[in-house]
Amino acid sequence: MHQAIFSDYIDVELVKCSAEDMDVVFSARVSTEGERTRDYGVMLEDNELSDRDKGLINFLMRERHGTPFEHSYFTFYVKAPIFVWREHMRHRIASYNEESGRYKQLEPEFYVPERDRKLVQVGKPGAYEFEDGSNNQYALVSTSLRRMCEDTYSEYLKLIMNGVAKEVARMVLPVNIYSSAYVTMNARSLMNFLSLRQNVEGQTFPSYPQREIEMVAERYEEIFEYHMPVTHAAFVKNGRVSP
Amino acid sequence: MHQAIFSDYIDVELVKCSAEDMDVVFSARVSTEGERTRDYGVMLEDNELSDRDKGLINFLMRERHGTPFEHSYFTFYVKAPIFVWREHMRHRIASYNEESGRYKQLEPEFYVPERDRKLVQVGKPGAYEFEDGSNNQYALVSTSLRRMCEDTYSEYLKLIMNGVAKEVARMVLPVNIYSSAYVTMNARSLMNFLSLRQNVEGQTFPSYPQREIEMVAERYEEIFEYHMPVTHAAFVKNGRVSP
Amino acid sequence: MHQAIFSDYIDVELVKCSAEDMDVVFSARVSTEGERTRDYGVMLEDNELSDRDKGLINFLMRERHGTPFEHSYFTFYVKAPIFVWREHMRHRIASYNEESGRYKQLEPEFYVPERDRKLVQVGKPGAYEFEDGSNNQYALVSTSLRRMCEDTYSEYLKLIMNGVAKEVARMVLPVNIYSSAYVTMNARSLMNFLSLRQNVEGQTFPSYPQREIEMVAERYEEIFEYHMPVTHAAFVKNGRVSP
């Protein structure tokens, strides 16, 4: 018998990447020098960016020369509820391979927000702001989600045990069930994602993302900053406008 | 009080299109003639394709010259359950505007398969075949879905009435709830969709779509055939391989 | 015998479009209303936008909600020199069918800038500014181009007359020879093109386009403004930042 699990995290792990600030410098320099200036043998010993390199990256970001940021790639393993995937997959400049509800029996893990997730929406469509929920409101959310997830997952199992196809049985499952996927994006697409799916002080264009996809973006940003610190700094400095 | 509605249809309506076989002919002819040969004033009086025009369309399809099929556009209004949208939006060469569960309260309309929907899956992953379900199996599916939809929608309403944000309350809703969207695709993307989301005799590459997205594809195909009959015939004749 | 023609224009003609401000309103409204609100029978009699509609378009532009601008399409016939096409085709979110130098003998029409085209480049890479050329400089440009075009086109013809394949003979031709293409873009891609390929007062992000592709953009903009005046006004009002 399966026991439902209730979780409040979003899991983002870096599977692999081929991404460093030098990618930007070298691909941009081909415009003005016309030569293949990159030599990885040398790079491994001395991949320090000069001030001129850093200035170039900032210039490209500021002037919205986006293509030099397309040669750096990140592949993530992400585990998130379906309602997050629904938003994530609207980003068409990315590659996805997601767990299939047609091919495999889904695991009973469901998202329930943590206590300090803001629950009350104020303001108007397109610019909602969120406020804390009361204890009572949180209890309602938590209880409703838990009970409904257990009930619907029981029905799911019953249908499967009675020989109903997985793709039919899953129709009963709620959108807070977890699903996992491989996601590959280049640095330019990633910055576009960050600019739209985070609400951060200092960004030129405000965004109003749902908190749960913002959690994905926050984790993406940490990984991005770690591997491409100069590019990330230029992104932040220039108002988090994706080039 | 809202009363849940259970439906077994997929709604596809053509909102608008700018799509006719002549689009293909004229855009392809620019390659060999280099002139703007299209004159809409003349076209309106005489838009009959010559045998040479029809031969050209068949040639382009057979030789996979895909770009001339990109100048014809269809905008659809589609109403389908969320699990269909999940598959549909994997098609990145399309434009979508979907109903928002963050901005509006979702209507209690849910998909329940009709009696003759095949319910039993045999074979192996990637090449499943489906067989009829028993009366008992169908009753189980229908009963489970109806009860769970009513229960979860009640919880959804209760959360909203208690001041919980719509984007949180909706986490409890199942993937068979209907959602609607505007979808715009060009004829090339549409043929790609048809080739992957239908299982039709005579197609060169077999596909194993879930029945409900195949219903979307069937309706798209009727509209496509109506507006671009020569292109559609060439698509079918050439094994339904998207160019 | 072919006589070379020297021209200083860029030809942009609208072949067809399915583009009006109401497209934006209707596709955006599906988010909040979830219904197909568009009814073309009614539209034809009364397609006046209300103040609320206009406000919605401005809101979408300002908040960078780009997808509602993807359901409006323009197909252009464009005739421009090859060096312009080289830049134009870097825009990947568009559909192209171009005259083929492999399938047809190219016509001897060549671009020579008009007298008041600024010829002198000052400043530094990425932010060049241009100044008027002297009479002597213009005479040099005009004479060089004319003579080289005549010479190379003669060689081109000679090679073809001696049985050399067109795709080989064309290697001798200069990048100012004209070529024509069908180009299809949606309104969102078009605004992106306008924001990058024009240098207009009041734009939030400066651009430094080559004059000849700016001429294409100017003509696109006129057509865009004519068919989608409210969308265009919102684009201009919001600093010509593509949503």
Added chain:
Amino acid sequence: MHQAIFSDYIDVELVKCSAEDMDVVFSARVSTEGERTRDYGVMLEDNELSDRDKGLINFLMRERHGTPFEHSYFTFYVKAPIFVWREHMRHRIASYNEESGRYKQLEPEFYVPERDRKLVQVGKPGAYEFEDGSNNQYALVSTSLRRMCEDTYSEYLKLIMNGVAKEVARMVLPVNIYSSAYVTMNARSLMNFLSLRQNVEGQTFPSYPQREIEMVAERYEEIFEYHMPVTHAAFVKNGRVSP
């Protein structure tokens, strides 16, 4: 004084890649296993594919499940004449950074076909075949190209020395001048390129590429085969149809 160089090669070098057969296996397995199965620590010691892994890759290729091939990336440095770039950049699912004729003075290196390049085109548009040229034809091609390249490059230099902007001066240059670029593509896009830009025995859909872009494809294919041998073998086995 610059001396023109005449070359008959296409240069393709791998700058970097993150591409191995295991990428395909791991991203595909997430569909059926829903777990992050990749662990690079283990991989480095034992990255041998099992027969089951190889079978999976062949299955994905045959059934046209294209997305698992999108997580492997190649960045190339390519040096080729402009007429090759014109075709290459029609492939929109790739990232490009090319040498700029606006920012730098172009080097006088020009493409002249080698003696055994087939020069005579027979058959009809869309399915041309090529035959050997005579000595006389080759001499004509070689002489014309060399003389015109020298003449036009002299004019180019003269204009620049007289203060004319590089972006104007370059209008006189022919399409066989070399230009270089960084090109990044994933394995799926790369197979699409190979299927369209090579004419190889055994391919399901014939292609009729210009020889010079086929030279690019041939070199890409060597690199692809080296890094993803199982994927490459499956591509060839399945008629070189891109998934």
